[in-house]
Every structure is written in structure tokens, then in C-alpha cells.
Amino acid sequence: MGGLTYIDFLAKFGVGGAHPGGIGLTKSILAQEHITKDSMILDAGCGTGQTAAYLFNQYQAKIFCLEINPIMIEKAKNRFEKLQFPIQLFQGSVEEIPFDRNTFDFIICESVLAFVNKPKALSEFYRVLKTGGRFLANEMTINSKLNKQAEQEIIGFYNIDSLLLENDWIRLLEDTGFKQIKINELQSDLKDGNVAQEFNFSQNFEPELFSILNEHGNMLIKYHDILSHRIFTCSK
Numbered sequence: 001m002g003g004l005t006y007i008d009f010l011a012k013f014g015v016g017g018a019h020p021g022g023i024g025l026t027k028s029i030l031a032q033e034h035i036t037k038d039s040m041i042l043d044a045g046c047g048t049g050q051t052a053a054y055l056f057n058q059y060q061a062k063i064f065c066l067e068i069n070p071i072m073i074e075k076a077k078n079r080f081e082k083l084q085f086p087i088q089l090f091q092g093s094v095e096e097i098p099f100d101r102n103t104f105d106f107i108i109c110e111s112v113l114a115f116v117n118k119p120k121a122l123s124e125f126y127r128v129l130k131t132g133g134r135f136l137a138n139e140m141t142i143n144s145k146l147n148k149q150a151e152q153e154i155i156g157f158y159n160i161d162s163l164l165l166e167n168d169w170i171r172l173l174e175d176t177g178f179k180q181i182k183i184n185e186l187q188s189d190l191k192d193g194n195v196a197q198e199f200n201f202s203q204n205f206e207p208e209l210f211s212i213l214n215e216h217g218n219m220l221i222k223y224h225d226i227l228s229h230r231i232f233t234c235s236k
């Protein structure tokens with residue numbers, strides 16, 4: 001793969017809604033929350049900013065985005081400028097969030113925790129969330145334990161440190177201090193893909209990125225019984 005990662009593929013192809021269920025599922029999750037124009041919302045690891053733009057358009061709330069990848073940042077910035085949406089975009093890591101404690105009413109984190117140091121990022125989310133604030137996450141989850149070889153194949157492909165079962169996520173959220181932890185019943189099957197997929201291609205991209213796309217598709221089919229996701233919602 002020449003050192004290129006799955007995230008490089010997402011960034012160069014400008015995949016919007018790069019999480020299970022896409023923007024459709026995002027809208028359903030958000031509709032279950034009490035969001036108003038006064039809500040302070042962080043889209044953590046916003047990618048190209050599709051969810052953040054929806055949040056502003058739908059609720060006129062105060063939207064902040066944090067993203068580490070410069071290509072993603074550029075594409076999110078272009079999106080917000082084109083739409084003339086006053087969304088604040090910050091380059092940085094969810095492992096060290098550049099905001100004060102008790103800042104946000106909502107944090108939405110769509111397929112980001114899988115790629116980072118999970119306890120570190122979760123404790124940062126907890127810190128910057130207001131008491132009573134809501135944390136909403138849509139994250140890769142395995143349905144059952146995998147053998148070592150399969151685990152290594154998936155971990156290696158995504159360049160991540162671990163694969164978590166539903167209970168592992170719940171324990172991590174509890175250990176961080178979150179309350180009212182719930183698994184939302186909304187679900188989507190990863191191998192069905194995302195019908196409303198949005199792309200915003202970079203001018204130049206490495207041909208190897210097509211192999212990553214291909215390999216990703218094959219992996220979702222191969223592990224479709226095991227590789228899944230869950231939507232976790234909880235409060236501080």
C-alpha cells in the first residue's frame with residue numbers, strides 16, 4: 001500500500017459521511033436529541049464536514065469542528081465557505097482537544113474513536129462536555145471475538161490499535177464517567193454500503209488508493225457477520 005492508509009483514501013476521495021449509515025443515519029440519531037440554536041456542538045473528527053453542515057442548516061446551532069487531517073480540513077473549509085455557514089474549524093487531535101472544560105452541549109463522533117487512543121480521546125470528550133451534555137458516537141464494533149489472524153488483518157487494514165466488542169465500549173464509557181449509556185437501536189449493515197455516498201476528489205491522487213477502496217469492500221464482505229458498528233449515546 002506504499003504507506004497509504006484507509007484515512008488517506010477517505011481524504012483524497014473526499015468521502016462525505018464516512019461512517020456506517022452515512023448522513024441518513026446521522027439525521028435519525030440527531031432527531032432523537034434536543035438540539036436548539038443555542039446548542040454548542042462539537043463534530044469531533046469532522047472529515048469533510050457533511051454532518052457539521054447539516055447541523056448548522058437544520059438547527060442554526062453553534063457548530064465547531066475538530067479534524068487532524070489537512071486534506072479533510074481543506075475540503076470541510078471549502079464546503080462551509082461555499083455554503084456561507086459560520087462553522088468554526090480547528091485543526092487538532094481529539095486526544096488533546098483545544099477547548100476549555102464544560103464547553104459543549106453535544107459532541108458527535110462518527111467513526112473516529114476507532115482510529116485514536118480511545119481512553120485518551122474519551123476523557124477529553126468528557127472534559128470539554130458540559131455537565132448534562134450529550135456524547136453521541138457511531139463506532140466500529142465487532143459482534144464476536146475474532147481469531148488472531150482475522151483481528152490482525154482488520155487492525156492492519158485500518159491502521160488501528162484494537163477492535164472492540166459492544167461491552168468493551170460500554171466499559172470504556174463507564175470508566176470515563178459517562179452516564180445513561182445507551183445503545184441506539186438504529187443500525188445499518190456495513191456491506192450494504194452507503195447509497196447517498198458523496199465524493200469530493202482531490203486533483204491528484206495515488207492509484208494505490210483504488211486498491212484500498214477495493215480491499216475495503218472485500219473486507220466488509222468477508223467479515224460481514226462480525227464487523228459491525230454501534231451507536232452509543234450517553235451523558236456527562
Ligand SMILES: C[S@@+](CC[C@H](N)C(=O)[O-])C[C@H]1O[C@@H](n2cnc3c(N)ncnc32)[C@H](O)[C@@H]1O
Nearest residue numbers: 017018019045046047067068069093094110111
Ligand atoms: C472514518 S473518518 C470519519 C469522518 C467523519 N466523521 C465522517 O463521518 O464523515 C475518520 C476521521 O477521523 C479523523 N481523525 C483521525 N484521527 C484523528 C485525531 N486524532 N483527531 C481528530 N481527527 C482524527 C480522520 O482524519 C478522519 O477524517
